[in-house]
Amino acid sequence: MNPLKSIHSNCGVFGIFGHPDASVMTYYGLHALQHRGQEAAGIATSEFDPEKNRYRFNIHKDHGLVLSVFSDPKILTDVLKGESAIGHTRYSTTGSGDKRNNIQPLRVNFKGGHLALSHNGNFTNTGILRDRLEDEGTLFQTTTDSELALHLIARSREEHMVDKILDAFRQIEGAYSICILTDDKLFAVRDPHGVRPLAFGKLEESFVFASETCAFDIISADYIRDVEPGEVIMIDRSVLESGKEESFSIGQAEKFKHCIFEYIYFSRPDSMIFEEKVDKVRRKLGKSLAEESPAPQRISDDEKKVAVINVPDSSNTATLGYFNATVKTNRDVKHEIGLIRSHYVGRTFIQPGQDKRKMKVKTKFNTVKGVINNRKIVIIDDSIVRGTTSKLLVELINKAGPKEVHLKITSPPVVAPCYYGMDFPSREELIANQMKGDIDKIRDELGLTSLHYLSFLSLLKSVPYKHSRTDYCTACFSGNYPINIEGLEKMNKHQFDD
């Protein structure tokens, strides 16, 4: 993932039931999901106290990366005891990222026991529901939309926990992949459109859930299937004994609307999401791009081969797809490592007069001059959002003296923000809007020889259609939002303190 991108996935979720080292497994799972949120991390566990014959909930969460939040191993072994756990990595979308209260898992105690929740996505009727609950006397502790779900569950008049959860989520609209921990149960919930991914797996006798399957690999869990759109899966002791999960439904949308950006950029290439390997789809995107926009030709044998380079790490896989497809057309190209990314950059200290963003790019990337100098360069990248990072990157490459710089993007121009769980800049900040969709203007602004975006049609042809209901959300490229976002306008008034 390119940490300088102006878009961020907002969260990674993880859940495990029936494992003696539940917190340690969750810790590793969150490590693998770190790319989905780097602002904060947390784990909650449910522990049975035989002496008091009741359950105790343990929780530890803080700002920072997983490694620093859980830097003291005693937190996992001595504090977070219990055989079931949920975890969360956070990059805020709704609610202030700075507020400690907003860090997940969120937890409440109510007459039915303890309840903790980890959420990836965004509810879109938050304003309407929040107004109603506040009118009825509910006091909110956080400014996140996730808290709504806890209140709706706790206030439900249904008798059984699973019915309370079904009751709550039948009132909520939007995008959500959620793990809920109660005293003696673990639930996984996915919205009826299946916008965000949520995988279901098994680790020996225990059951696990995670935003992406790379979190299963790190703990050697086996992927079973996805939590289906609109499905609620319940795991408890009797499920451990039978080995078969209990499945319920809050209703399924006529067409699924998986986030297409998960395949383009957010998810790790070693993950399987929406029942397909991300690596495979990302290579396909590169291949489609090569078919649409081939690399330039060498004009003589004296000229060095055209170099196809990736922007590490976000476009590594798509670049392979582009390069392999190009080689098959007998073009004289070479895949080169022309950009080096430092993985050890922390804070950047800016001197007076220095451009902060420029310094960030320079501390993160450097060019391999010998690869770039006096050569035609094709750069493959996944997206251009604000354009500021791309411009600085191209500036860096141009300093190494290439003959030509051709930038090829494995997605169409980003023209609209995301309301379903990704943190995007405003519509006005997007370079495609600033340049009124004029690709030549964007090319000139970025200092390129040429610029090509993958067409909308090719994007749609490059992603898999596993079921008759499979479809994709493409709102940030088209402005067509598949789930009603009107309720979000009301929500903004609740974010007075953000």
Ligand code: SF4
């Ligand atoms: S708007 Fe874009 S980022 Fe958001 S869910 Fe849709 S495709 Fe994904």
